[in-house]
Amino acid sequence: MGLTSSTNNDKAIEQAFVRSLGDRYPLGDAELRKWCWCYTALQHRSERRLDLSSLAAWSVTYNNPGPSVSNYNALNERMESAKKISQTLSIIEEHIFPKGLSSHIVGGLGLSVNEQKMPHQAVPFPKPTSSNEEIFAWEYSYYSINSCISPEGVSYELQDFLEGISSSCGRRGSRSGLSKLFNLASLSNNQGRKAADASELIDIAYRLTVATSFLLHVTKSKGGTTDNNHNNQDWKAFVPSSDSTGIQSMVDSLLNAAKEQRERTGSFGYSSYPTSGQYTTNSSPSNTTNCNNTVYIEEFLEWAETTVPMMASSLSTFLHVLFNFFCQKNEGNTHHRFPPGVTPLLMPALSIDQTDKKPTSSGPVSSPLSIFFTEANTSADLFALASTSVTLASGHFCRLFSSEADGLSCNRLMNGLIGYGGPTLIIIRSKDIKGKCGTSVFGAFTYSPWDRESGEFYGNSDSFLFRLGPEPMGVYRPKGSGGDNESNFMFFNSEARSKGYDQLAWGIGFGGTAQEPRLYIDEVLDGSTAKDKDLTFENGPLLSNKDESNSYCGFEVEAIEAFGVGSSQVIEDALNARGEYRKEAQKRIRNAMKGAKAAFLEDMQSGLVGAKVFKHRDEMRGRDGGCDMEEKD
DSSP states (O other): OOOOOOOOOOOHHHHHHHHHHHSSSSOHHHHHHHHHHHHHHHSSSSSSOHHHHHHHHHHHHHHHHHHGGGGGHHHHHHHHHHHOOOHHHHHHHHHOOOOHHHHHHHHHHTOOOOOOOOOOOOOOOOOOOOOHHHHHHHHHHTTOOOGGGOOTTTTTTHHHHHHHHHHHTTOOOHHHHHHHHHTTTTOOOOOOOSEEEEEHHHHHHHHHHHHHHHHHHHHHHTOOOOTTHHHHHHHHGSOOOOOOHHHHHHHHHHHHHHHHHHHHHTTGGGGSOOOOOSSSEESSSOOOGGGGGEEEHHHHHHHHHHOGGGGGGGHHHHHHHHHHHTTTTTOOSSSSSSOOOOOOOOOEEEEEOOOOOOOOOTTTOOOOOOOOOOTTTOOOHHHHTTTTTTTTTSSEEEEEEEHHHOOHHHHHHHHHHHHSSEEEEEEEEOOOOOTBBBOOOOEEEEEEEOOOOOOSOOOOSSEEEEEEEESOOOOBBBOOOOOOSSSOOOOOOOOHHHHTTTTOOOOEEEEEOOOOOOOEEEESSSSEEOOSSSSBBOOOSSSSSSOOTTTOOOOOOEEEEEEESOHHHHHHHHHHHHHHHHHHHHHHHHHHHHHHHHHHHHHHHTHHHHHHHHHHHHHHSTTOOOOOOOOOO
């Protein structure tokens, strides 16, 4: 049976209504229709549960109905996906999220009960014997949004919901995303300023990112339903780490930035830290807060936009995966499903470059993916790094070198990097040198490929130096003024290339000068330095526990790793580029050897070889005192 003229008229009215919403909200027509229906489902179904699990289940149940997907199996698949997402979210709420976070996310989405509840006519679910055409007719009735359309206009409740979806899902820009994140941990005060506990704020962003990783893991598992009885134990690998060092370094960085802003702007008139009883909890997952950790929203925005800009995507990435990746057509496929303008924040997946690895008779050698990120699914340091850059948030770190597996050798590090055709990350842990500096974890990110050895700097401004801890996190980006020595981004100069004649530093460097780079990894690892300032990158310490009056800037490498970073395709292309670089290098060596051999043969044919080889004997015979090379009769 086909659509009647009345149904066609209803469809035209719906389309006009959806188009009118498109003028106000940065969502596509299909998305707007979906969210109108989900809002209707939440408001008009008998249970009227306004929680995150119900919203996610209705989102999956919608799953773009239409004639091309209207069959009984497709309907059952949607119902199974809805069940799966509810079970998965139950585990997240119990083991990953802090208590109450889900309800605050729902509040941020603008969901509220419409007291003028409209009756919803129940439609019997199709039978297995129903034809596809009958199922489509049922779907059209079931998925109608006519109840949203009113001569009086769009209800305030629906407007709030669509605006909440737009801003929480990243469609209103990064600042709006940061504000939404801040609101999840915010406190209200009587001076009209939003404030939040810094520890709680960073912890929420971290746990949202870990939860996203778990969601992706579930969607990619083969038939991997997750049950309420927790028979599938995969979730245990995603329980946030009890080691809070990485989170605390970010918190300390935020608090330092807040203090500097208050000193710079003279905003102490508001009270630098709220006094006890000044705030009442209205949307914090916790009912307790440490007043000494309190930051205001403008302080958080300034810090996040300069230090960890990708943190703005922590909430939007979680919601987009939750609402879209459990659809049957999307499960198991993680490519190209984030809408334009929405850049996801993903916990990087670790892998190892196997190019130079040779199998042994005893089987593969077991080694950790990283000595810095031992708990890859929940590493706070991985989260911190991913938050600093779009490239680092792209979801993949491929290990090119590790001092644990490859030996503490700068030459091997340089061999892993040279010719690599993509963005890279170098991470260093220094030794504790008593009286000079403590153990530190720091390094550098470069977007440009390591495509040549040179006595000159190269690269571009999409690079930075960083310190992860244990002291406050620091991210030192290019100053960007463009003067002399202000574009010295990356430096790769081996002693073999320079033959020791150029008087430049031998090794890998960032910032500073070719004679004295700011961050310098010496080729023999006995003269490495990490300075606090230079003309290229912003000022700030790389080493920890270092007295400002102490001019010492040397360090001893305890461990070092290098990663190719970016999307899986970027890494694959970069490894291929390094392979081509190595082939060309081998070709040059062979040609040089052929040239030397040809010259030697030419000398042999001309009789010069004998003269050259034995020339020294004649010279020695002519010296005072002589040199009898042959026995006399």
